[in-house]
Amino acid sequence: MMVENIVCFDIGGTFIKFGLINRDGHLVYKDKVPTPKSNIQKLLPELLAEKIKKLQNDFLIAGIGISSCGLVNHETGEILFSNNIPDYSGMKLGEILFNLFKLPVSVENDVKSACIGEMWKGAIQGKKDVVFLTLGTGIGSTIIIDGKIVSGSRYLAGELGHTVIINNGRSCGCGRRGCFERYASTSALVSDFIDEKNKNSEVIKKISGEEILALVEEGDSIATAVYKNFINYISIGLSNIVHLLNPEAIIIGGGIAEQGDRFIQDINSEIKKETMPIYHQETLVFPSILGNDAGLYGACYLTLKKLNYLHV
Template sequence: MSYIACFDIGGTFIKYGVFNPKGKLLVKSKIATPKSHEIPDVLNNKVKSLQQDFHLTAIGISSCGLVDPEKGMILFSNNILGYSGMKLGELLFSLTQLPVSVENDVKSACLGEIWKGSIKDKRNAFFLTLGTGIGSSIVMDRKIVSGSSRFAGELGHTVIVVGGKPCSCGRKGCLEQYASTSALVQDYKVEAQQKGVAVKNVSGETIMDLVKQGEPVALAVYERFIHYISVGLTNVIHLLNPEKIIIGGGITEGDGPIIQDINLQLKNEVMDIYEKEDIVIASSLGNDAGLYGACYLALNRMNIKETV
């Protein structure tokens, strides 16, 4: 049997796994992300290691940054220094002689959810991930809406506070400056300092733990966080009227209240004419969604996939 090697390249880690042609994830692990110029060789070495146990016939890559999937090229990345402009697909093919598919990590994760996850039985949906920033994709008729230049769906860079916090995109008041995990962490640090609360190694997950414990600073910043996410998603609902909104990212996993609290807030924000049932659900594939999407794209290129 032939197998697919898949990689999900992030700024901190590269997750990888092996799939069979039916989309079953057989093994998975992760390694630290090396310097940009080392990435092709690191992936090649991992492929060679996997080939000791699996007959690999293709490689699928989900990557941070803006990606040209037709050229297998990283157009721009602010997560990995020197990564912009890398012809990753071409370089890896020259090392492995295996066909290589490359796509943006958010689009890959969304494809994974369409294929095997929370969007499998949905025709129209909206997918977003909460992390350092906010990544998002629009799904219509079970296909990702790309737009004229493949940049459609950038909810994180829609302005919700005019003249607000400066954003890395060059504008001010973008949603991801208020509703990303990194924004939650930064808001907590500022609030804690103002209240004289000591802060050590704070993360989105630790803040969610503090919320469950009823810690006052965490509760205050969390309430604002939920408000801003809900403002952004209300705009999505009024504009696109999706069946469901699927949210991924570390802070949405586990038994935390975030999905429930967003749904409660949306019922107060969304116009009454819209359906009031819970519209937001958590990603069912979690951190593996990008790997599944990379596998789907590789199988699609080989024309041996299941149709989404």
């Protein structure tokens, strides 16, 4: 008897990661391809269909799971809006794939999918009230209450990166000033570090967040000062979330969160200074452990639920 599998895609602005996960949650195959740069409405569904058909030659496929950048209506499988992929907004991706393969299809936002993946097979198994953030160019985020994604009235809920932590602060692409992501994203850390180096007549044009954390470990004074402010900004934003939602756990993903224990330990320590004592718990913030695969696992889980293969 062949094992049933879910073919899963994680659609980003640069790459489309895809893989095969069986109904027990084991990743049996994965790969990635560049995201088409033009004619998205035609080329993207064709690319997904090609990969599905190829996998069907060797595996029993029971469903299709999609984790995608952008705002997503998970009930209809429509991409409501995407600023990462030109002309992607409005694509009825779930409907297109269902019509082609007559298999159950789930479509969900990538950060929400990653959070679900971590709850199923990652850092926060067994927890029901969770906040998940990815630190990168901005801050992606999602909220889980009682095991369910908080979507809001129009699938727009959970944009924690656009809560304000500094009154009349830095301008943000959303049109507001002082947004959390303008101070606590990896790109904010990099920008602040470069600015401080330039003030000291050291011209640096490019550096990664991971490289800055390495300089902190080496004792670089400017890196250490910028990092300390960065941890403080993160903790201010997270303390607001703690007081509002009282989550069991906060998960932080993104490359910078995978650079060892110090980063997460420093945030846990700083949050205790920013929150009322009654909210303190031994460990609140955890790093993502599924990394770049979290979205695939989440896409699989949501499709398995659609198939009634999971009862949690």
